[in-house]
Amino acid sequence: MKFRGKHLQSGEQVVAWGDGYIGEMMGKGKNTQQNGSMIVTTARAIFYRAGFFGEVNETIPLKAITSIERKSFMGHRSIRLHTSHDSLEFKSFKKEQDQILVDAIESGRSVTHPLPTSSQVEGFNIMDALTRLAELKSAGHLTEKEFSSKKTELLSRL
Template identity: 50%
Template sequence: MSEDSTPESKHVTKFKESHLESDDKVVTSVEGYIGDMMGKGDNTQHNGALIVTSKQVAFYRKGLLGEILETIPLKSITSIERRPTLRHCTIRIHTSHDDLTFKTLDKEQEAIVVKAIEDGRAIEPVSQTAPAPQNGLDTLRELNELKELGIITEEEFNAKKQTILAAI
């Protein structure tokens, strides 16, 4: 289900039943398609939903004869490209090895989905913080701030603290 009151599509419902891990949750979704309109072969149009979870972005389509599932972990996304036109919006999600192009007619929900992806990418790895300060005391202060903000756990803080104190 999306963050607003939009009803959940059948694709999102089936995705939750079949593919959503117990420690993951759907943040938002938008209906649309991959492939080209009237495309053939690898470019065949497949209608479905682009689903953003707390861990990944997934295109899912459940049909009578099968399903299509393409997933990209949020931490693997290197960039997001948006191309709004008069009729539809295109979202292209890039990774170091692949990309997923999704098209939708719902411009408002497209903006919500892109923001959810960007927000999810921003909180993924803690290791992408600012470079380490020059001395151990500054590092301990920064780690304590991260712990107080809930970004790292007490155990992670204590382990790093022991390493830093041993190096001083």
């Protein structure tokens, strides 16, 4: 798959993919039908098409997807991914493939990556600052009074 070599970001893995198209059959302009693949990674949902004259690469971060709309009519299926300001509709004819894609997107949306709390960030920086402060004192760059004052200030932030 050309996508892996060119567009996969560091630490990102492909979770699911399936063939289909975006746009309208017989569409013109921005609604022109583009055949390609929907690729779901650990961080993004991407419609990808590589052709003779270039590529189509439409990306939506999984955390930006607000809802997923699914439609089916006479074997023709569509998955519309909504964000707060845009949407992407992927169409295909394969029920099982679409279910795998939707499951992968839902799974990726539900994964939360906890951010460190401000006290954890400050705690790390404060400990580092205390170490540097001790080094400055032992090198003779700070007096005992300056060292004690700054040390008390840093410890009060913990």
